[in-house]
Amino acid sequence: MCLLSAAAVHAEEGSKIAFVSSERILREATPAKTAQTKIEAEFSKRDKDLQDLAARLKGMADKLDKDSAVISESERIKRQRELSDLDKDFQRKQREFREDLNQRRNEELAIVLERSTKAIKQIAEAEKYDMVFQEGGVYVSPRIDITDKVLKILNK
Numbered sequence: 001m002c003l004l005s006a007a008a009v010h011a012e013e014g015s016k017i018a019f020v021s022s023e024r025i026l027r028e029a030t031p032a033k034t035a036q037t038k039i040e041a042e043f044s045k046r047d048k049d050l051q052d053l054a055a056r057l058k059g060m061a062d063k064l065d066k067d068s069a070v071i072s073e074s075e076r077i078k079r080q081r082e083l084s085d086l087d088k089d090f091q092r093k094q095r096e097f098r099e100d101l102n103q104r105r106n107e108e109l110a111i112v113l114e115r116s117t118k119a120i121k122q123i124a125e126a127e128k129y130d131m132v133f134q135e136g137g138v139y140v141s142p143r144i145d146i147t148d149k150v151l152k153i154l155n156k
Contacts (some may be wrong), residue, residue: 015130018123018146022134025116025147026109029154035108042104046097053090060086112154119153120146 026032064079071079123146124132132146 016128018127018129018132018144019140020116020120020132020134020150021145021147022113022116025150025154026112029112029116029151031115031154032109032112035105035112039101039104039108043097043101046100050090050094050097053086053093057083057086057090115154116150119150122153123149 060079060083064076064083067079068076120132120134123129129146133140
């Protein structure tokens with residue numbers, strides 16, 4: 001951050017500097033929205049299966065609580081074991097789901113960021129910017145924010 005500040009302070013008079021909000025790109029760009037829709041479709045069945053398994057697990061736990069006073073000790077232990085096994089299975093599937101989802105999201109967002117970088121370079125070269133910053137900084141003047149231009153290219 002100190003280097004960035006020093007660079008801004010020592011920028012040659014007449015230098016042309018711009019800023020792009022990656023966060024806005026990932027939220028508003030058509031390719032980012034398309035990627036999100038694609039990921040949701042890809043993972044919707046697994047998500048529903050997990051929700052169904054969670055409901056089944058809750059139903060079993062509620063039934064065990066309700067029946068525990070009237071069932072034998074051996075039956076209670078058997079049901080607790082089944083519940084424990086199902087819970088372990090659920091936890092494993094949930095962890096795998098999150099890991100797979102994060103990996104796919106990262107893959108798709110990397111593609112969007114790569115396209116964004118190309119758009120930024122295109123704008124920088126066409127409009128003769130000396131430097132384009134992404135994120136960072138406590139304050140960025142709207143005067144140097146070219147995020148809308150990048151979004152325009154990405155949303156074509």
